[in-house]
Amino acid sequence: MFDQSPPHGLPHCAGVGYKPQHFTQIMENAGSVGWLEVHAENYMGAGGRPLAQLAALAETFPLSVHGVGLSIGGEGPLDPDHLARLKALCDRVKPASFSEHLAWSTHDIGFLNDLLPLPYTQTTLTRVCAHIDQVQDLLGRQMLLENPSNYLAFAESQMSEVAFLTEITNRTGCGLLLDVNNVFVSAVNQQTDPLSYLDAFPLDKVGEIHLGGHDEDTDDHGAPLLIDSHGAEVADPVWALLDHVLQRAGPRPVLIEWDTDVPDWTVLEAQAARAHTALATVQA
Amino acid sequence: MICQDAFTVALLDPSQPTPAGLIDPQGQTAPKRFAVYRNNVAASLTEALRTGFPVIRKLVGDRFFDALAGVYLRAHPPKTPLMMHYGQELPAFLQGFPPAQNLPYLADVARLELAMRESYHAKDAAPIEPSVLAAIPPETLMQSRIALAPSAILLRSRWPIYGIWAANMLDAPTPQMHGEAVLIMRPEYDPTPHLLPAGMATFLIALETQPLGAALDTATAAVADFDLGAALGILLAGGAITSLTLPKAPAP
Structure with a gap:
């Protein structure tokens, strides 16, 4: 068990999800951006530009390696080849943080390239904890686990998501990555109160905060259905929830995620500047 | 459940x-x-x-x-x-x-596109300087073995895969329907496909197992006017030659 509370690693300032098209601007003038996050799987090739850029970034910025393919919630065992690639990447880049998702994405037939949901039961709790133990033992470090965006619920769930995540941190010593946009998306979709979720959340275990954009749709009955798209500016209610979290938790590393329809650097940097401002009000 | x-x-x-x-x-x-x-x-x-x-x-x-x-x-x-x-x-x-x-050419064009991506992510390998080749006496050079970068990928097709690629990516004219051989090379980080002259694909395949002189013989047997100088020039310009192994010194 890895007990490193409160979680530490990344600086308590604004970061952005790295996109290769922004490399030159980031290296010349990163503005309000104090650290970068990369998706682990994009840097598991043998060589070429991705690895060269990552090496250059790692010399200049604290890095967060964020996995999107480990399938920690999968029913089957973790893929040993993927674990080995992850260890090699972390040994090479020495990131300030490693995080993954409370989700599954791999099944017998292959990798499904989406973060799929889990029921919150004793069975899944035991399995997820065993997988996190395995990852932390292999990497020799604490990892952060991210809360999902939910579009539906499992009738078989026996506990709340917050209770589930809290129990995971207690059993494994992992930290949490609090995605505030996911909290908002899930609350709207499940017709619950995001503030109640955040007030119950173990904020002392939060080593990183994510912010991203979402799309709006409706469900079968015309009720609002938000889709976590990472393809737009962070919505105002999500910024308000960020303020709420920062006031209670104090400053934390805050990341802007923008993965589809990636905008010009100036748009992304402006979002980071807004996060920087939100952090400054609690840092004083 | x-x-x-x-x-x-x-x-x-x-x-x-x-x-x-x-x-x-x-x-x-x-x-x-x-x-x-x-x-x-x-x-x-x-x-x-x-x-x-x-x-x-x-x-x-x-x-x-x-x-x-x-x-x-x-x-x-x-x-x-x-x-x-x-x-x-x-x-x-x-x-x-x-x-x-x-x-019917779609499959081979897809192979070319896959190979471009494979080249992009291939292991880095520093190319040798042209002067290294020039400094070796021709007879020794002919007995040497040449290794190409992991990012250098050869494709042969009965279709004009380079021409089709260039017509769609570079607005080049529509190609005639004939077979083509292509070598993808990645001088630094950007893979580029090169249309190969006659005999060069045979030469490159021979080079995998034979010294330079033997590979030249194999290529010339297939294409009588195969131009070794031009072939080496293409490889050097693309940064594709990463090592040269000289023959073992003859026993005294």
């Missing part, structure tokens, strides 16, 4: 009902909510194929491409979370895809 088997089957087959036990806030089965996951999987894999095969997409058009991607992604979901490798089975799939049979 919903096992991930049942979830996966319903995820990839839209004709299947939403698994019972996946519910909305009122406790009812939620098809449109489940469809978010279905759409995420199909849309993200289709997007990965669009990005990886821009020439195939231009050749068949967006609607045809998305339709074939929908069939392909269900038959061949990614084998690993490394999306950079997704699409390995597309050439063989295109060969056996009945609606694409009137475009």
